[in-house]
Amino acid sequence: MKLLIGSLWIATVLCAYWYGTSQVNPHQSAGPGSVNSLTDTAEPGRHNVTNSETLPIDEETGAGPEANTGSAHKPVTVDDAVAQTQALLGDMGWSPTMASIAKAYAIVSQLNLEQTLAALRQLGYGDSPESLQINMLFINRLAELSPLQAVDYVNLNVTGSMQKDGAMATVIATWADSDPHATLQWYLSQPEDTRQQAMGRFALGGLFSSLARQDLPAAISSIETDFDANDFEAIDYAVSSTARNLQNTEDFEYLLERVQAMDNDSALQAVFSSWLTKDPDEALARLDLISDPKQRQAIEERAFRSWMVRKPQEAADRFMQRAAPDQRQSRAKVVVESMSFNQPQQALSWLNRQTDIDTQPLTSELISRSAYRNPQFADQNLHRITEQDNLTILTSRIYQSYSRYSQAKADEFLSRQSPAVREQVLTRLKRVEEIRSRG
Known part of the structure; x- marks a missing residue:
């Protein structure tokens, strides 16, 4: 949490x-200075004001003077x-x-x-x-x-x-x-343990996003030369942020060629994940040129999982279109896993349209995965489960999920189940509690 x-x-x-910078026209930012201390030095050329002066705010829009050009500054x-x-x-x-x-x-x-x-x-x-x-x-x-x-x-x-x-x-x-170049040099000058911390990882997102927008060759060159080749996590962050800011096939091809030389499948997947959202046809055509079938399949699945979070319907349909007959069941499972957390209803609607796969185990998978975050959805669709053992397990999970929010709601849910299922659920939960109490 x-x-x-x-x-x-x-x-x-x-x-x-x-959003704010797109709505107003703030004063130009001063570049990074050589001072590295918290001194109260006034900005050169800026009028110093007293605390008695009033900040004008437009009564209807709430905007400041720079967002409201009609008001006197x-x-x-x-x-x-x-x-x-x-x-x-x-x-x-x-x-x-x-x-x-x-x-x-x-x-x-x-x-x-x-x-x-x-x-x-x-x-x-x-x-x-x-x-x-x-x-x-x-x-x-x-x-x-x-x-x-x-x-x-x-x-x-x-x-x-x-x-x-x-x-x-x-x-x-x-x-x-x-100033992405100055920022990059500062980042690279930090001690290695600082760069290994979460701050260093988070920082790579904004840093390489800006660098890629302003100087793509410099961004790629930095990834190649400024990072340890075995620091897969940092490279992944930097490549992902760079790829998200590309728009055309030529830039994606340029980045892909350089990333392929890094021997980092996670970074390759990041390139294809972004490329799929911009131009699926070009990205998939290039993906099919990867010669190693196992590598290609793994990268394809991870890239499609990412795409399905962003555009679930389009991505799921394209993913299944590329499936051989003997792959359709396993690929449908990937679709359900990818969509169940944020889009369970879309995943269920998608499942209901499939005619050549066994939907019962996938429906059970969907309800199980959605129960923790969305017990109402799981509750409403529990009747779709016919296999007794799965029904007991899923009922237990829904009950526990409701309990995190309201014990009364959890008890009401359990009271609606058959006596046999209620007994099995309570027995199962008691056994789990006993195991936990023993440490």
């Missing part, structure tokens, strides 16, 4: 940054920036709307370096959802103005490994957006 929340938080912050104060962002985001927990984040970004993006540092001091650091969301906006602004100071701020002030990893990844992504 903590990992899920952390991932969603990171995604929200990054989305807010890209007035300087921003630290007090107003903090108060307005707290008003916009203070009660939204982990789920602020993109509109609210964009409005808050429009305010924060007007601060200069001295003001941004002052705002962070005024806010202090807290680990509640609201505090993290608000602090990240100001940390992001600091990264735009002075990336090295933002790095220092995160290292000195952000607590909690997940929060620190996410904050550092956001700082590096923001820095890389304006």
